[in-house]
Each structure stands twice: as C-alpha cells, then as structure tokens.
Amino acid sequence: MSETTAPPPESQAPVPDKNLPEHTAGTGSRASQVLREVATGGFGVTVLAFVLALVVGAILILLVDPDVQEAAGYIFARPSDFFGAAWSAVSDAYSAMFRGAVVNYQATDAAGFFRPITETMTLATPLIIAALGVAVAFRAGLFNIGAQGQVIMGATLAGFLGFTWNLPAGIHLLFCLLGGIIAGGIWAGIAGFLKARTGAHEVIVTIMLNYIALYLLQYLLTTSAFATGNQPKSPSVASSAQLPLLLGDGFRLNAGFLLAIAAAVFVWWLMTRSTIGFQFRAVGSNAHAARTAGMNVTTTFILVMVVSGALAGLAGATQVLGTEKFLTDGIAGSLGFDAITVALLGRSKPMGIFFAGLLYGGLNVGGRVMEVSTGTPIDIVLVIQSLVVLFIAAPPLVRAIFHLPAPRGLSKGVAA
Template sequence: MSRPWVRELVVSFAAVILALVVGAVLIIVSDADVAATWGYFFSYPPDALQASWTAVSDAYTSLFLGALGGWKPISETLVQATPLICAGLGVSLAFRAGLFNIGAQGQLIAGALCAGWVGFSFELPVVVHLLLALAAGLFGGAVWGGLVGLLKARTGAHEVILTIMLNYVALYLLQWLLTTDVLQRPGRNDPISPVVEQTAQFPNWPGTRLHLGFLVALLAVAAVWWLLARSTTGFQLRAVGANPEAARTAGMSVGRAYTIAMLAAGALAGLAGAQQVLGTDYPLTDGIAGSVGFDSITVALLGRASPIGTVVAGLVFGALNAGGLQMQLQTQTPLTLTTVLQATIVLFIAAPALVRAVFRIRAEGTGTVLAKGWNA
C-alpha cells in the first residue's frame, strides 16, 4: 500500500465492489417477485434470501459472461470500449491542459458526420476510402474542438460553456442535415443517412463485430502517451494545466497550449465518431453518438486522466455495456441498471474518503488533483 498508484487501484477496485452491492439491492428491489418475499422475511427468512440470491447471482453471472465469458463476449466488450477509449483520451488530454472538455459528445457527432458523409458520398478504392473517411472524422472533431480552444485563447470565453453549447449545435446540425439532401437517404422521409460504402467500413474480425478501429484506438493511446510524456508540446500542455501563470512567466504561450489541447481532444473524439459510423452503425441517425460523449467524461475521470488509465476505464465501461446488454437479454434486468452501476462506480471514485471509510483503508498522502476548479 505504499505506492500511490497501488492505493488508487485499490480504491478504484473497492468502488466497483461497492457499486455492485448497491446494484444488487436495486436488482432485489426492482424485481416484484423477489421484493414480495421480503414482505414476510421474519416469518420465513429462507424464501427472501434464496430468491434474492438467485436474482442477483443470475444477473451478475450473465453480466460477467456477457462481458468476458469467451471470445465473442470479449470482442463485444472491445467493440463497446473502442469509442469510449478514444473520446475518453480526448477528455483526458484536455484535463491535463487544465480544461474541462464537456464537448466530447459534440466533437464526436461532428466527426461521425464528416466521416459518414465521406463514407457514403464517394466511391473510392478500398484502403483510400477508409483512410479518407477516417481523416474526415478526425478533421470534423478537430474543428469542433479547436474552435473552443481558439475562442478560449483569444477571447477568454469559458470552455465549459462553449463545449456544452457546441454539443447542442452539433446535434441540431446533424438532425437538420438528416432532413436535407446532404445526408438523407434517397427515397426516404425518415432522418436516416445512406449506409456507408463497404470500402469505407472498418474490416471486421471474422464472426464478430470487432473491427480494425480498436487497433486505431490503441495507436491513439500510444500517440497521446508519447505526446504527453515525451514531447515538448506535451510538457507545455502539462505545465499550463498545472499552473498557467507560471507557464506564462516561463515564456510558454498559454493560448497556444489551449488551442492545441482542444484541437487534439476534438480530433480524438472525432475519431470515436468515425469508429461509430464506420465500424458499427454504418448509417447516421441522430442517435449516432448515443451517450458515448458523456460517458467518456466519466471514463477520463475514472482513468485519472492518464492514457493507460483511460484504456482500463474504457474497457471496464465497455465490459459493463456489453455485459449489461447480455444481462438484459438473459435475465430481463433493465438496461438502466448498467448506467446506475457506472454512475455509482464514478460516485465512489469521486469520494475516495467514503470508500476508505467503508473498507478501513488508511489515507496516505494527498491524492492526485484531477482537474482544478473554475479558472483555477
């Protein structure tokens, strides 16, 4: 327990356990038949215990098997984790430069929009088309994110407000374009785009939905790690994130750092959007982003804003998403439970003192500061 990262790992693990306990209570309460057995707990306890145990263990078994029980479930976990990792990286990177990037959702939509448009509007050779669509996705996200960095650097506008507002702009832009000839599928009145050409789709691992986008995500992780840990620009980003005043005094351009951070963050979220439309969904609809952009904020928080941490957190969330679908299919446990589990995990991680109190873990030293308050 001496090293800080071990302590953090223990706290994160404990948070998952606590969240599962909370989830178990919810499973029992939400199942009318099981809840009924608690009504006569004192006259005949075995019923309630038996029924509760069955309900909870069935649900969690299918959650686990749906996420990790074999190659197919694991591939589903990786599919779900792929966009979360990329968008989460974007949020992490901005965090490191001292920026709250709440705009992953909008950047993801902008990326998906551009990648999808290139994907179905042109007929190009195999490799070229995919690369071009991917580049379009990165570009769309980078524009959407870079705009925020530029406005913050030039005018001092707060990035939280900018990113939240741009989320709406991106969504409504997509919704509107889906009703025009630009994106709407010919011959259809519904707001749905044509299917992305096969030449622009990520190749799948045979028999699964796992696509090449996952490898691209891992490359992105390596790139972000290199940027932050090894490059001069990354050093400047971290310096600005730690103390913008000191960085400015040391001769660094704070505005430039903000712009670069948001450009890169946007490109990463745009990559996630490209992975959605070119890897799994194929047509664009207004639900293309799902809740990935918002989940990626919690992924970044859970991963302590580090590239490796983000991968681990993305995999955990991916596993919960994949397992949650399976849990719903097999035991008819509502899908919302997964969302509650994810939220509770983050809640406990955000309140490490609570977790330490429950598990009697001694607090040593001060934890790392994730991101400081408003304009700190």
C-alpha cells in the same frame, strides 16, 4: 545589538500578472482542485469503488425482485427462503451480466463463447478514443464537455466522405478517418480559440457547440446530399471506406479497436515524452508559472482543444465507419458524455482509460443480457455506472468507508 531583517512590506509582495485572465491564473481554481483530488486515488481505491457499486446494485436488485419481495413477507417464519431467493436474484443477475460482457460459458460453440467479449471491445472502441481526447484536456486543466459535438462532427464528415467519394480501398478509409479527425479538431478548436482570445469558459462554449452539432446533423439529414428517401438516414458508406472486421463476418469487432490501442499509445507518448505534452501539463498545473517560463499559454489552450477534439472526431469516424455504417441523428448516442465518465474512471491516464472503457462497455453489453435473462431493469446497470463514478471521484469517501489511510505526500485538506 544584532540587526534583524524586517519582512518585506505587503506592497512589495509578488503581484499576479494582471494581463493573465482570471480563469488561467495559478492552481487555486476550483476546477484544478477537483481534477487533482480525483487523481489522488490509487488502483486499490478504484477496485473498492467498483465493489461498493456492485454491493449497492445488489441491494437494488433485491428490492425489485418479486421472489425476494414475496419471501420477505414471511422472513421470520422461514428466513432460509428469503436468503435463498436473495442469493439467486443477485447471483443470476451478475452471472448473466458476466455471460453477456465477458464469455458465455453456456454457449455450445466457440463463436458463442467468445462473442460477448468481442461485443464489449466493439462498444468500448469509440469510448476509449473519445475519453483519451477528454483526458488530454483534463491533464491541461481544461474541461472539454463538448466531446459529444466533436464526435458528431467527426462522424458527419467521415460518413459524408464515405458515401460520396469513390476511391480505392485503403486510401478511401484513410481519407475518411482524416476527415473525422479534422472535423473534430476544428470543432473543439473553436472553443479553444474563444477561451484563449476572449476568456470564454470552455465548459459553456463546448456545451453550446454540442447542441449546434446535433441540430446541424439533423438538418443535414433532411437535405438531398445526406438523406435517403423519407427517413432521416444517410446512405451506407462504401465498402472501401469501412473499417475491416478483425474476426470475420460472425463478429462485429473491427479495426477500430486497433486504432483505440494506437490512440492510447499516442496519448501516452504525447503527454509523457513530447515537448508539447510537457507544455500541456505545465499549463494545466500552473498557467501563470508556465507563462513566466516563456510558454505561450493562449496558443497552448488552442492546441490542447484541437488535439482533444481530433481524438473525439476520430471516435465518431470509427463509430460510423466501423459499427453503424450510416449516419442518423443518434449516431453518437451518449458517447461523448460517457467518454467524460471513462476519462474520470481511468484517472486521465491512457492505460487506465483503456481498461475503464472496456469496463464501461462490458457493463452496457452485459446489462442488456441481464435484463433479458433475469428481468432485472437495465436502470440497475446505469445506477452501478453512476455509483462507480461517484465513488472514484470521491477517494476520501471510499477511504473513510474502508478505514484506509490517506496516501503519503498528500495534505490532509486534499486526501482526508
């Protein structure tokens, strides 16, 4: 009679490393699953998500347009009036957005024609850099929700060095940029250290650090070292510390955009060509397996957050040295939170983030022109932005609406 090999008893099954904190063990965590599901959609799904958002936005435009509302009162008597008013409302709104974000084809000179795209690039610059930092953390399996605070700290130190130090041009700018990078890296490193050493969840820690950074800046703007007069506003940074304009005084586009391109190239090299980037991705995919392979997971967590925060700090430095020129308590606006959106839109890939930042910046700039030109509420733009994120974060929903097949190689549980 042939012998059969009995399965190993349950007691001999591999036992997870008890020394590994629960939040780092394996890939079964909900956070890692969400990140993987968001990353499953392709370029086509992204485009369709944007189209869906525009369609829903068009419906909202029709609901708030007074001419459409009036024509809807007698739609059965004269339906042509309703459809004509509907077409005019939507086309006028979206054409105004295009003129404000890309090119103003109604302009009478070349400067006016190209100014919209330069404004889009200016607004997108800090968004792209900060989103790259958020993406580094995402790729390593961490949620850096503290980009807002890191942007604030980067802007604070860069601005302080800009209006207090007196150095030659070029050298002064370099020191200010380095100051922003260091401040953002240290601020995020606090969260990385606490996670690595104590298991504190990075989402909670970074959110709390956002508030600390905001209130710290508000306090500093009341001190004699930062404030000017009775206004919560710092002195302007010296001209030697300002990012040079790329197209002359008639445009706001500055060298920060070149830094955004350089940052995208750096993150691409870091995550795909460097050893440390491989460790980041390995820990993000399976922290337990990475530890078994000999990687220092706790040190990697700290390094990931430092790199992520350094990029966010650089974004804050470009904001104060290139666009605003002085510090206020609103220097960051919603930049850090928008960066999370841009990172998701770009699927945490440098090229995707670059174009997602331009798209997001264009929606913001074009939305203001749309509001002024047509009276369409700016809230419509915010709805479109939110819907784009919603649809992109749910590729199965987009595929279901357009009856698209699931990508090959994905299980039904992920891609359905």
